Amino acid sequence: MILTYVEIRDNKIKKSSLEVLSEAKRRAAELDEDAAAVLFGQAVEGLAPDLFGCGASRVFLMDNPALAQYSTQAYAAALAALARKVNPSAIFFPATSLGRDLAPRLAARLGVALASDCTKVVVKDGRLEFTRPIFAGKAVLSLTLSSLPQVATLRPNVFPLEKAAGQGEVVRGDYEPAAGQDRAQVVEVVGERGGELDVTEADVVISGGRGMKGPENFGLLKELSALIPRSAVGASRSAVDSGWIGHQHQVGQTGKTVSPNVYMAFGISGAIQHLAGMSSSKVIVAVNKDPDAPIFKVADFGVVGDLFQVIPALKEELRKLRSE
Amino acid sequence: MDILVFVKRVPDTESRIRVSHETNTVVEEGLNFIISPYDEYALEEALRIKESKGGKVTAVSVGKEDALTILRKCLAMGADEAALIKDPLEETYDGLRTARIIAGFVKKKFPQARLLLFGKQSVGADNAQVPSMLAELLDLPQVNVVVRLELEEDRGVAYREIEGAQEKVAFPLPAVISAQKGLNEPRYETLKGIMAAKRKEIPIIPIEEIGIAAEDLAPRVAVTRLEIPPARRAGRVTSGPAEETARQLVEFLHREAKVI
Ligand SMILES: Cc1cc2nc3c(=O)[nH]c(=O)nc-3n(C[C@H](O)[C@H](O)[C@H](O)COP(=O)(O)OP(=O)(O)OC[C@H]3O[C@@H](n4cnc5c(N)ncnc54)[C@H](O)[C@@H]3O)c2cc1C
Ligand SMILES: Nc1ncnc2c1ncn2[C@@H]1O[C@H](COP(=O)(O)O)[C@@H](O)[C@H]1O
Numbered sequence: 174m175i176l177t178y179v180e181i182r183d184n185k186i187k188k189s190s191l192e193v194l195s196e197a198k199r200r201a202a203e204l205d206e207d208a209a210a211v212l213f214g215q216a217v218e219g220l221a222p223d224l225f226g227c228g229a230s231r232v233f234l235m236d237n238p239a240l241a242q243y244s245t246q247a248y249a250a251a252l253a254a255l256a257r258k259v260n261p262s263a264i265f266f267p268a269t270s271l272g273r274d275l276a277p278r279l280a281a282r283l284g285v286a287l288a289s290d291c292t293k294v295v296v297k298d299g300r301l302e303f304t305r306p307i308f309a310g311k312a313v314l315s316l317t318l319s320s321l322p323q324v325a326t327l328r329p330n331v332f333p334l335e336k337a338a339g340q341g342e343v344v345r346g347d348y349e350p351a352a353g354q355d356r357a358q359v360v361e362v363v364g365e366r367g368g369e370l371d372v373t374e375a376d377v378v379i380s381g382g383r384g385m386k387g388p389e390n391f392g393l394l395k396e397l398s399a400l401i402p403r404s405a406v407g408a409s410r411s412a413v414d415s416g417w418i419g420h421q422h423q424v425g426q427t428g429k430t431v432s433p434n435v436y437m438a439f440g441i442s443g444a445i446q447h448l449a450g451m452s453s454s455k456v457i458v459a460v461n462k463d464p465d466a467p468i469f470k471v472a473d474f475g476v477v478g479d480l481f482q483v484i485p486a487l488k489e490e491l492r493k494l495r496s497e
Numbered sequence: 498m499d500i501l502v503f504v505k506r507v508p509d510t511e512s513r514i515r516v517s518h519e520t521n522t523v524v525e526e527g528l529n530f531i532i533s534p535y536d537e538y539a540l541e542e543a544l545r546i547k548e549s550k551g552g553k554v555t556a557v558s559v560g561k562e563d564a565l566t567i568l569r570k571c572l573a574m575g576a577d578e579a580a581l582i583k584d585p586l587e588e589t590y591d592g593l594r595t596a597r598i599i600a601g602f603v604k605k606k607f608p609q610a611r612l613l614l615f616g617k618q619s620v621g622a623d624n625a626q627v628p629s630m631l632a633e634l635l636d637l638p639q640v641n642v643v644v645r646l647e648l649e650e651d652r653g654v655a656y657r658e659i660e661g662a663q664e665k666v667a668f669p670l671p672a673v674i675s676a677q678k679g680l681n682e683p684r685y686e687t688l689k690g691i692m693a694a695k696r697k698e699i700p701i702i703p704i705e706e707i708g709i710a711a712e713d714l715a716p717r718v719a720v721t722r723l724e725i726p727p728a729r730r731a732g733r734v735t736s737g738p739a740e741e742t743a744r745q746l747v748e749f750l751h752r753e754a755k756v757i
Binding site for chain 1: 510512513514516523535590591592593620621622623624625626627628629630631632634638639641642644654656657659661662663664665666667668669672677678679716717718721722723724726728731733734735736737739740742743744745747749750754757
């Protein structure tokens with residue numbers, strides 16, 4: 174059995190978790206095993222059908238007020254107890270901020286190694302081989318884990334989501350919370366940017382660099398983003414360091430690594446550290462007034478021109494497209 | 498307050514990475530090495546806490562003797578002490594192994610440590626494993642990807658970055674914290690600091706001295722392949738009036754690439 178940890182936000186299952194479950198199902202089928210999902214929280218049972226619809230034959234449900242708010246320690250303890258009971262061959266997490274926080278804690282609790290941020294999983298001699306970018310994508314590493322269960326986090330937006338008319342069984346687990354004074358507790362979620370997608374989750378990333386000239390001009394990128402579904406605004410480090418936009422938008426070796434369907438670079442020269450974070454995008458387009466900018470060496474479609482003229486024209490074209 | 502900062506020696510972010518297909522390792526020759534950038538935020542934070550609340554900052558690295566250079570830099574930036582845990586192995590990509598070594602070291606040499614600071618990930622391996630694994634091994638609370646940290650005597654509050662928001666997390670000390678860009682602006686070494694650092698002795702602790710079972714020192718990660726991804730090829734480049742280039746661009750995305 175391959176177990177998938179399912180992340181819930183705003184009472185909905187995150188798309189990245191369904192991608193992970195779809196991949197778990199594909200690999201499990203190859204191994205002649207089944208895929209199962211773990212659902213933690215309070216009043217989350219109603220979400221189980223979505224998981225059956227993505228290949229889970231069982232959903233391990235822990236519905237407990239003590240699990241209503243995410244806590245690394247409480248969740249790791251509950252997951253480890255479950256893993257010891259059901260003995261999965263592998264446990265997959267989405268490589269989101271939650272998965273990246275929880276998976277290593279669980280792995281250490283089980284005394285096993287972890288493969289982080291994988292972009293490919295294949296079956297080899299009855300075991301899993303994980304492939305993952307290192308150096309933010311300048312190199313690609315493939316590895317196997319000799320400890321069991323094989324724990325891995327899978328990068329969002331990489332694995333295809335597969336829906337199937339599936340049915341399954343809900344298995345209720347109990348969870349006995351230990352005394353919690355020794356724990357880190359989330360007391361508040363602050364600065365929520367209502368529904369705004371993170372660059373790692375977006376299908377289209379619209380990034381600006383030093384060529385944007387100032388913070389006020391990032392409004393242009395937001396206007397573009399408003400015309401493109403599932404898009405988010407990104408930035409180069411220069412733009413971030415100038416204080417034009419928050420660093421959570423930074424793409425690159427010391428920012429986020431993204432692999433959207435489309436990456437758009439406006440006024441970004443294409444330094445090696447920037448390229449490291451976006452080279453695995455499916456399609457790259459760039460607008461830059463310098464025909465020799467290195468970004469054009471990786472762009473599928475480049476426009477040599479002034480972004481302050483091209484962006485308004487692009488908005489117009491996108492509006493036309495939408496009204497078609 | 499006794500603060501430990503864990504720093505790793507990594508190739509400069511400018512580096513073009515080359516690999517050896519025989520050994521499945523990164524070719525070190527010709528690379529310039531630095532402190533992993535996120536570890537610098539961790540060190541800076543430690544120094545600021547020391548400056549405002551007093552205490553002692555110790556920088557620790559697990560690695561070969563060449564990691565002494567980055568430890569010296571930590572001293573030059575203002576760390577009080579440094580220590581190298583000497584590990585004969587090259588990069589193993591096995592975070593649990595490193596975490597076990599660090600856990601053994603902390604238990605043995607720094608059981609009184611109140612704050613254990615890390616980078617959110619080591620640039621290169623990009624694992625983001627060691628801080629959470631260590632927290633589990635030592636049964637401590639953890640807060641990862643922290644952009645703001647406020648400490649009191651026995652507790653603290655940290656703001657951690659998540660998708661589209663921040664989580665405000667309250668925790669008791671001792672605790673494990675991993676630093677994200679935005680936490681602070683690391684200082685430069687001063688000439689005085691560099692001179693003082695030269696005179697300081699950095700103890701080298703052989704890994705055997707930490708007392709970890711041999712089986713736990715064997716990596717559980719086996720590298721099967723290491724490759725450089727194929728370079729992307731330059732595509733079409735167009736220029737001309739904005740209306741025309743914008744039209745071509747949207748047509749490319751919509752009709753040809755079929756991505757919007
Ligand atoms: C340790 C370290 C880590 C780093 N990590 C990252 C990282 O994670 N991400 C990252 O991005 N960088 C990173 N960098 C920085 C990187 O080296 C570059 O400095 C940075 O990416 C440059 O940003 P930029 O392209 O916006 O600016 P520039 O290189 O200044 O490029 C601006 C571009 O805008 C174009 N332009 C100007 N005006 C216009 C206009 N009106 N219309 C169209 N085009 C215009 C110019 O022709 C130019 O090509 C890192 C550096 C170091 C040392
Ligand atoms: N060999 C090492 N020596 C000291 N600290 C390390 C080492 N490896 C990882 N770390 C610490 O753990 C953090 C996360 O690393 P990683 O899990 O490898 O991404 C780093 O930023 C360091 O603070």
